[in-house]
Amino acid sequence: MEGDFLKGNSLEVPAPDNRLAKKNQLLDRGQWANKLEFMLAVAGTLVGLGNLWRFPYLCYKNGGGAFLVPYVLFLLTCGIPMFLLETAMGQYTSQGCITCWRHFCPLFEGIGYATQVVIAYAAVSYIVIQAWAFFYLFSSFSAEIPWASCRNTWNTESCVEFDKTNVSSNWTANATTPATEFWERRVLGISQGIEEVGSLRWELALCLLLAWILCYFCVWKGVRSTGKVVYFTATFPYVMLVVLLARGLTLPGAIDGIAFYLYPDPTRLVDPQVWMDAGAQVLFSFGICQGSLTALGSYNQFNNNCYKDTFVLCLVNGLSSFVAGFAIFSVLGFMSHEQGVPISEVAASGPGLAFIAYPRAVAMMPFPQLWSICFFVMVILLGADTQFVSLECLMTSVTDMFPTVFRRAYRRELLLLCLCTVCFFLGLLLVTEGGLYFLQLFDHYVCSGNNLLLLSVCQSIAIGWIYGADRLYDNIEDMIGYRPWPLMKYCWLYVTPGVCLGTFIFSLVKYKPLKFNKTYTYPTWAYALGWCLGLFCVLLIPLWIIFKLTQMKGTISQNLMQLCRPENKKQNTENQPEQCPLNPDNTPTPAATEYKGSGGSEMEMQVACLSPPTPRSNPTFCMPLDSSV
Known part of the structure; x- marks a missing residue:
């Protein structure tokens, strides 16, 4: 009876709704x-389409081997030092490329916003190359590769097929190859100029949609999904690159192409465009001033040796670009031998170089359909790696700025869906008949060139001079246990800003308007659009400084001094619960530490006062919401 009475009158506490708690907790x-x-992940984003398409294209445009001289110089003085700087910033703060500046130099937080604008432009534009690759991939599933013959509806009378018995018998001054006509007439349907936007290429639009769907499902779970995908996407392209290189070296005329690639023309070194392209290629291919390195580094363990990683990854990226150049120029040498013209005239410059030279090489291999499929899968994977990181960088920046909003169940997935949808519709402009003109305009003025050089100057000054190079050395020593080579510090202080600023000024003095395919001159409004888009990124830095100064009280000098000081690394208590009276500072207690050690996440430990007291323990303790920041 007593047991029944106690059972019937006991205080029943309803069990918590686990589904509601999981929905509301911070992830x-x-x-x-x-x-x-x-x-x-870093190697995948560095060794991307820039190595396969952009680097050989810049070598070709700037006189072959002459381009390697400024490239190596920029690599040693700017690429490696800035790579370490950005990776260390993310790893030390565990924050994305915007919020990390609050812990170094809040005055220059505008650099973070500027880098996100650059990477947003790149995310919209460079995925179009994946769409082209998907188009070629689907076209490879045919009895005869369509760019291997002139017997197609889109071919003209000027089309001349490759004749193995006499390579130059039918070649005339106005002749074109099947690969060139497939690219220009079948894939692009290219118009006469940027003024003629033309109609939407629906097949390319569907390929673009497929590329965005692929990226979404590879990124939607954050580093937990991206980290698994890169095991395949970052390694398979190397296999195909070696195969294509071996095939290219066996083609007649390949030696001439490699000689053109390796032999520098000293007269081109006085051309400022060569130096600006080299600097921009280093900054772009290494992810400098785009926030990607900071975002990826922020997911590292605190004691990861980012200094050693810098040299390994930079070496891998540089060698990959160099090897890709051999693969490209060996094919260009063969095409020169086939057509009987100089290598400098063998192919039209522009983003289509990889979609003309490489497909022709693939078409001459045994079982061309198989090799074509493998090659364009490689192109897709190279572009996908870079696209994954671009999206992850944007997502990291937003979620770190608003963690209480987006680090909850399903909100990240919805944010990513909105981002991909907006970028897809913006990218439709680039798959019109005049889309390639816009793509080259974005590439020249926004994703490379002057704005990356200026952002590098601002970033090196902000860290090297205002925050302090020695202080960053102390931070790196806290993480890896020793101080980096002193040369890095002097690069941040003097060499990197000096070289980048000098190249920027040199390029302005010798400025030449952009030309498409070395022949087409853009209209004035197009040049104005390009400059405005590029300068907008850099102008975000002074605009942010002005905005912060207008929001603060005190004199300008006092506010500047305050903005130059790093913020304290503590959790923002604006939306946190009240403090417990016996533990007002919310310090971690043994129970909280034990909870975390057993696998619990600090972000899941809500502030809670536990009772009743016991003689051997603190009567009341609080678990902090987040003590990691």
Whole structure:
């Protein structure tokens, strides 16, 4: 009876709704599962389409081997030092490329916003190359590769097929190859100029949609999904690159192409465009001033050796670009031998170089359909790696700025869906008949060139001079246990800003308007559009400074001094619960530490006062909401 009475009159506490708690709790920010995932993710984004398409194109445009001289110089003085700087910033703060500036130099937080604008432009434009690759991939599933013959509806009378018995018998001054006509007439349907936007290429639009869907499902779970995808996407392209290089070296005329690639023309070194392209290529291909390195580094363990990683990854990226150049120029040498013209005239310059030279090489291999499929899968994977990181960088920046809003169940996925949808519709302009003109305009004025040089100057000054190069050395020593080579510090202080600023001024003095395919001159409004888009990124830095100064009280000098001081690394208590009276500072207690050690996440530990007291423990303790920041 007593037991029944107690059972019937006991105080029943309803069980918490686990589904509601899971929906409302803050999700963990996440980390790489292991070091290999970080290395593959960074290598995947560095060794991308820039190595396969952009680097050989710039070599070709700037006189072959002459381009390697300024490229190596920029790599040593700007690429490696800035790579370490950005990776260390993310790893030390565990924050994205915007919020990390609050812990170094809040005055220059505008650099973070500027880098996000650059990477947003790149995310919209460079995925179009994946759409082209999908188009070629689907076209490869045919009895005869369509760019291997002139017997197609889109071919003209000027089309001349490759004749193995006499390579130059039918070649005339106005002759074109099947690969060139497939690219210009079948894929692009290219118009006469940027004024003629033309109609939407619906097949390319569907390929673009497919590329965005692929990117969405590879990024939607953050580093937990991206870290697994890169095991394949970052390694398979190397296999195909070696195969294509071996095939290219066996073609007649390949030696001439490689000689053109390696032999520098000293007269081109006085051309400022060569130096600006070299600097921009280093900054772009290494992800400098785009926020990607900071975002990827922010998911590292605090004691990860980012200094050693810098040299390994920079070496991998540089060698990959160099090897890709061999693969491209060996084919260009063969095309020169086939057509009987100089290598400098063998192919039209522009983004289509990889879609003319490489497909022709693939078409001459045994079982061309198989090799074509493998090659364009490689192109898709190279572009996908870079696109994954671009999206992850944008998502990291937004979620770190508003963690209480977006680090909840399903909100990240919805934010990513909105981002991909907006970018897809913006990218439709680039798959019109005049889309290639806009793509080259974005590439020249926004994603490379002057704005990246100026952002590098601002970033090196902000860290090297205002925050302090020695202080950053102390931060790196806290993480890896020793101080980096002193040369890095002097690069941040003097060499990097000096070289980048000098190249920028030199390019302005010798400025030449952009020409498409070395022949087409853009209208004035197009040049104005390009300059406005490029300068907008850089202008975000002074605009941010002005905005912050107008929001603060005190004199300008006092506010500047305050904005130059790093913010304290503590959790923003604006939306946190009240403090417990016996633990007002919300310091971690043994129970909280034990909870975290057993696998609990700090982001999931809500502030709670536990009772009743016991003689051997603190009577009341609080678990902090987040003590990691």
